Amino acid sequence: MESIIRTEKLTYSYAAAEGEASAPVLRGIDLEIEKGTFVAILGRNGCGKSTLAKQFNAILLPEGGRVLVSGMDTLDEALVLEIRRRIGMVFQNPDNQIVASVVEEDVAFAPENLGFPPAEIRARVDEALRMVGMYEFREHAPHLLSGGQKQRIAIAGVLAMRPTCVVFDEPTAMLDPQGRADVIHIIREMREEYGVTVVLITHHMNEAVYADRIVVMSEGGIAMDGTPGEVFGQVEAIRALGMDVPETTELLYELNKAGFDLPLDALTVEACAQAISRAL
Amino acid sequence: MRTSSAAAEMYHFDKGMNQLTPIIQTEKLTHKYGVGTPFETTAVHDIDFSVYAGEFLAVVGHTGSGKSTFIQHLNGLLKPTSGRILFRGEDIHAAKETIRDIRFRVGLVFQYPEYQLFEETVYKDIAFGPKNQKLSDAEIDDRVREAAAFVDIPDELLERSPFELSGGQKRRVAIAGVLAMRPDVLILDEPTAGLDPAGCDAIMDRIRAYHQSGGHTVIMVTHSMEDAARNADRMVVFSRGTIAMDDTPDRVFARDEELVKIGLGVPEITRVAIRLRELGIPLRGPIYTVEQAVRALCARKGGGADA
Numbered sequence: 001m002e003s004i005i006r007t008e009k010l011t012y013s014y015a016a017a018e019g020e021a022s023a024p025v026l027r028g029i030d031l032e033i034e035k036g037t038f039v040a041i042l043g044r045n046g047c048g049k050s051t052l053a054k055q056f057n058a059i060l061l062p063e064g065g066r067v068l069v070s071g072m073d074t075l076d077e078a079l080v081l082e083i084r085r086r087i088g089m090v091f092q093n094p095d096n097q098i099v100a101s102v103v104e105e106d107v108a109f110a111p112e113n114l115g116f117p118p119a120e121i122r123a124r125v126d127e128a129l130r131m132v133g134m135y136e137f138r139e140h141a142p143h144l145l146s147g148g149q150k151q152r153i154a155i156a157g158v159l160a161m162r163p164t165c166v167v168f169d170e171p172t173a174m175l176d177p178q179g180r181a182d183v184i185h186i187i188r189e190m191r192e193e194y195g196v197t198v199v200l201i202t203h204h205m206n207e208a209v210y211a212d213r214i215v216v217m218s219e220g221g222i223a224m225d226g227t228p229g230e231v232f233g234q235v236e237a238i239r240a241l242g243m244d245v246p247e248t249t250e251l252l253y254e255l256n257k258a259g260f261d262l263p264l265d266a267l268t269v270e271a272c273a274q275a276i277s278r279a280l
Numbered sequence: 281m282r283t284s285s286a287a288a289e290m291y292h293f294d295k296g297m298n299q300l301t302p303i304i305q306t307e308k309l310t311h312k313y314g315v316g317t318p319f320e321t322t323a324v325h326d327i328d329f330s331v332y333a334g335e336f337l338a339v340v341g342h343t344g345s346g347k348s349t350f351i352q353h354l355n356g357l358l359k360p361t362s363g364r365i366l367f368r369g370e371d372i373h374a375a376k377e378t379i380r381d382i383r384f385r386v387g388l389v390f391q392y393p394e395y396q397l398f399e400e401t402v403y404k405d406i407a408f409g410p411k412n413q414k415l416s417d418a419e420i421d422d423r424v425r426e427a428a429a430f431v432d433i434p435d436e437l438l439e440r441s442p443f444e445l446s447g448g449q450k451r452r453v454a455i456a457g458v459l460a461m462r463p464d465v466l467i468l469d470e471p472t473a474g475l476d477p478a479g480c481d482a483i484m485d486r487i488r489a490y491h492q493s494g495g496h497t498v499i500m501v502t503h504s505m506e507d508a509a510r511n512a513d514r515m516v517v518f519s520r521g522t523i524a525m526d527d528t529p530d531r532v533f534a535r536d537e538e539l540v541k542i543g544l545g546v547p548e549i550t551r552v553a554i555r556l557r558e559l560g561i562p563l564r565g566p567i568y569t570v571e572q573a574v575r576a577l578c579a580r581k582g583g584g585a586d587a
Binding site for chain 1: 343473474476478503506545552559574577578580
């Protein structure tokens with residue numbers, strides 16, 4: 001498989017206050033993200049996952065080691081624009097990501113900056129708005145939309161660049177259950193229907209369940225790396241890292257303690273219910 | 281020990297018997313934004329609501345349902361367009377002095393409260409509320425140390441800048457700032473948003489401890505049905521500016537289809553139980569926590585027909 005992002009012995013630390021040693025945030029990360037996959041990154045607050053995400057499109061640059069995006073080194077200034085075109089970022093707060101007063105103008109912001117002709121911009125904006133299910137709202141004012149709708153507009157703004165990969169940094173943290181479900185649905189669809197590579201940073205374990213692969217970070221390094229089944233199956237190890245498992249796994253785990261013999265990798269509601277019904 | 285649903289039953293019972301006055305009550309509370317402009321919108325409409333001393337209440341609803349507007353009335357931060365808010369039976373807007381006192385008795389922790397930390401040191405930030413209460417320096421010192429210890433902020437952090445702390449620590453300092461006023465009612469808007477699971481557990485554990493210490497009342501706005509299920513005696517569901525449901529968690533979660541229709545959901549564990557019932561496995565009782573599910577399934581496995 002072709003890799004879209006590769007980090008090699010990546011280290012990074014933020015500038016420290018005078019007289020204090022700067023603590024490394026990333027301690028030699030080797031990570032390869034394959035094109036077309038959905039990778040979830042989990043970890044405690046302060047473990048370095050957002051710092052890592054910002055290395056993926058050259059918002060931050062390596063202190064040691066390097067980051068390659070489709071083979072392009074993020075340290076090469078001449079390649080930064082091309083790298084950012086391929087790797088889009090969506091952040092936690094949709095209000096900070098919306099710049100225009102009309103939805104379609106907001107989504108057109110990036111393609112306009114990339115200098116595309118008007119017809120091309122129109123086509124990309126319409127396509128992006130359809131992908132997130134907000135085409136009917138194209139002439140609305142973003143500030144009158146709900147949090148979830150605003151976040152979908154922010155996603156459309158990134159999709160209008162037709163990126164190879166989109167990195168989501170806690171995109172649902174500020175959303176209500178419906179907004180959260182909508183955004184996760186779009187993320188899954190991006191990967192399944194359009195083949196966009198997805199990197200999702202989240203604190204919600206039940207969102208990570210849909211990933212092809214979960215990377216758990218701890219103290220600037222990678223602590224676990226595997227399929228959701230493999231990672232969440234290690235209930236004690238996950239908890240020791242200050243993380244939790246989805247309620248489905250917790251139920252299966254507790255039932256096993258009470259004498260059942262259930263597979264811990266039945267993560268979705270459907271798989272969990274099926275596994276239990278077979279055991280009864 | 282009382283179970284959480286039994287507690288809610290008791291309060292409802294007492295309400296009927298008129299033995300307890302609500303600690304906070306609203307009568308036909310309506311709030312409109314932009315009155316007299318073309319953008320006039322009614323955020324909350326005609327709300328009759330009561331919370332009783334010692335209750336742990338979860339307020340849920342989708343974005344824009346009016347829940348945040350509503351709770352900001354409970355300590356007088358917003359003034360109703362019409363209707364009244366009563367604290368222990370008295371109109372909080374009846375006199376200027378009352379409203380000042382209410383701010384200390386009803387502590388409100390905003391969403392992302394750590395963005396509002398502003399002092400040079402953690403100590404000064406926590407001391408801000410008690411200082412406004414015009415307490416003596418010795419009393420302020422007691423309050424600050426007590427509140428910091430309560431949220432597990434060690435003494436050595438008190439002289440640090442709040443901006444040097446981790447996200448979870450900042451959130452706890454912000455909560456300590458409200459607890460230092462020793463409010464009778466603690467209202468929190470999305471207290472765990474954006475925190476990692478261990479950070480969420482730490483905050484929820486402290487909120488529960490506050491609730492259990494001295495019969496404090498807690499009103500928690502949350503998007504997490506799991507947090508509501510695990511902690512609340514009673515749930516108030518907002519939809520389109522009114523209260524759509526007001527009941528114990530088991531009765532609220534029993535209306536799962538309605539919840540989904542108003543943009544909410546049920547805990548994941550409830551969805552597993554619903555699916556199991558569809559698969560022909562009748563499980564007894566309300567199921568919205570992992571413990572309830574384990575109990576029901578073990579009973580079913582071991583007990584046969586009775587389960």
